[in-house]
Amino acid sequence: QKEVEQDPGPLSVPEGAIVSLNCTYSNSAFQYFMWYRQYSRKGPELLMYTYSSGNKEDGRFTAQVDKSSKYISLFIRDSQPSDSATYLCAMTPPRSSNTGKLIFGQGTTLQVKP
């Protein structure tokens, strides 16, 4: 069983829809929770990161962490065709300040249709 599970999709939605992307994890000691966006044939870029349980909002994006359920989500409101990309969740294992290691999910491919 992988430490971080993410449905690879693909997920196709109409423009303007609310998108929900999710990851589950098995290690309750994970510390930071991140969402990266990766356009086709490009390197990933950090969208948001959170540390504690709860919600964090940035424009149309909301990151949610539920540590009791070991579940994180990324919500995209008013989705746009430019949001079409692969979204990767990532987490830092314990003592990662010594190594910088990240554990990534498989990534979910999102297509927003005009």
Place this chain on the structure above:
Amino acid sequence: DGGITQSPKYLFRKEGQNVTLSCEQNLNHDAMYWYRQDPGQGLRLIYYSQIVNDFQKGDIAEGYSVSREKKESFPLTVTSAQKNPTAFYLCASSQRGRGFNEQFFGPGTRLTVL
């Protein structure tokens, strides 16, 4: 502009050849990383380096080698011992220390074995 550059963008290798992928950063980051990405999979860590002249194996180091002679550079060699090297390779860098340290990614190199 500060950032991470990777070259070449596309690389073709014959069976039995060693090839070297370049990664350079001008962000003054101490830590650098190499990841491999396969279709439908997240990023898997090959090697990482927290300081010059020191590097550690990641989760899938077999068949790869690295060097870190300069802070700005972290080249990756894919050796003939790597049984399935066709993949998308991503280099990243970050600051070190406690707390959250964002990893910045380069544009990637796509390696194909002929």
